Amino acid sequence: MADVSLPTPAVVPAPAAVPLRQILPWAVFGALLAAVLLYFVGVEQGVLSVFAGETVHEFVHDGRHLLGFPCH
Amino acid sequence: MLSARSLLVRGMLVGLAAGAAAFLFASVFGEGPIGQAIGVEAAHAAGHSHGESGEHELVSRTVQSTLGLGTATLVYGVALGGLFALAFAVAYGRIGRFGARATAALVALGGFLTVAFVPSLKYPANPPATGNPDTLGQRTGMYFLMIVIAVAVGLLAVSFGRWLHPRLGGWNATILAAVGFVAVIAVVQTALPTISEVPDGFPALVLWDFRLASLGTQLVTWATLGLLFGALTERRLRVRTVLAAEPAASV
Numbered sequence: 001m002a003d004v005s006l007p008t009p010a011v012v013p014a015p016a017a018v019p020l021r022q023i024l025p026w027a028v029f030g031a032l033l034a035a036v037l038l039y040f041v042g043v044e045q046g047v048l049s050v051f052a053g054e055t056v057h058e059f060v061h062d063g064r065h066l067l068g069f070p071c072h
Numbered sequence: 073m074l075s076a077r078s079l080l081v082r083g084m085l086v087g088l089a090a091g092a093a094a095f096l097f098a099s100v101f102g103e104g105p106i107g108q109a110i111g112v113e114a115a116h117a118a119g120h121s122h123g124e125s126g127e128h129e130l131v132s133r134t135v136q137s138t139l140g141l142g143t144a145t146l147v148y149g150v151a152l153g154g155l156f157a158l159a160f161a162v163a164y165g166r167i168g169r170f171g172a173r174a175t176a177a178l179v180a181l182g183g184f185l186t187v188a189f190v191p192s193l194k195y196p197a198n199p200p201a202t203g204n205p206d207t208l209g210q211r212t213g214m215y216f217l218m219i220v221i222a223v224a225v226g227l228l229a230v231s232f233g234r235w236l237h238p239r240l241g242g243w244n245a246t247i248l249a250a251v252g253f254v255a256v257i258a259v260v261q262t263a264l265p266t267i268s269e270v271p272d273g274f275p276a277l278v279l280w281d282f283r284l285a286s287l288g289t290q291l292v293t294w295a296t297l298g299l300l301f302g303a304l305t306e307r308r309l310r311v312r313t314v315l316a317a318e319p320a321a322s323v
């Protein structure tokens with residue numbers, strides 16, 4: 001009820017872009033983190049291997065196939 | 073103004089939810105075809121066993137299809153959520169007068185198309201026991217190359233559309249940019265080598281079900297990311313605007 005009487009045009013601000021200089025350090029951090037995470041889900045113990053054996057590959061196996069990563 | 077740090081954190085948290093949704097979808101629709109594919113592999117037991125069905129299995133099928141699948145989708149969701157949030161941070165306020173919700177939905181649509189859908193047209197997901205281990209390096213390289221190309225062509229199409237916008241208006245500029253995207257992708261996918269390793273006699277229905285489930289898992293992931301992230305960010309902005317407006321209104 002009360003919401004209807006609010007001046008709605010004033011509620012939605014014009015989109016103010018986030019400065020690229022502010023995004024850059026977080027982009028580097030976020031991209032590195034994402035790369036490490038994606039590596040273990042999608043690639044580890046396939047073409048490349050940090051840990052010996054097949055345990056990581058076997059553990060995430062179903063997800064690796066279903067998420068579309070090339071596998072065996 | 074939005075801060076890049078809080079957007080990144082929100083993206084990774086929303087990614088956790090997206091991963092959970094993907095896990096639910098993949099459990100219901102993906103595990104059936106995976107089990108059937110492993111059954112086909114076991115039936116042709118002469119081939120190499122990959123640990124799924126042998127006595128010396130490292131991780132049991134039960135763990136693979138529950139904890140393993142859940143871990144994979146959650147980690148994947150967090151990683152995508154972080155990258156999605158960064159793409160949103162760059163796009164917001166720069167791709168036109170779209171609010172947070174619409175920007176998030178558009179970025180998610182672009183992400184799904186360029187990271188999942190377009191690459192899957194050339195290099196679709198394959199169920200277990202359908203790939204040749206000797207070509208894994210080549211297949212992995214082509215797959216990531218296809219993603220990089222699709223994202224790059226997508227970004228070019230967006231800037232092409234923005235360049236056309238003042239000349240042709242939004243509707244026609246969007247159509248022309250989309251046609252350009254499809255045309256360039258068609259040329260690229262025709263030029264890239266085709267990989268066809270699914271063994272003769274592998275049940276076509278299992279392959280179809282698996283690929284559909286894989287695409288559905290991606291769609292659920294990206295849809296959750298885009299819609300939930302957009303809703304949360306929009307609410308945050310509204311709350312802040314109302315708070316900022318209140319002192320002035322009460323004076």
Ligand SMILES: [Zn+2]
Pocket residue numbers: 061065071072200201
């Ligand atoms: Zn595999």
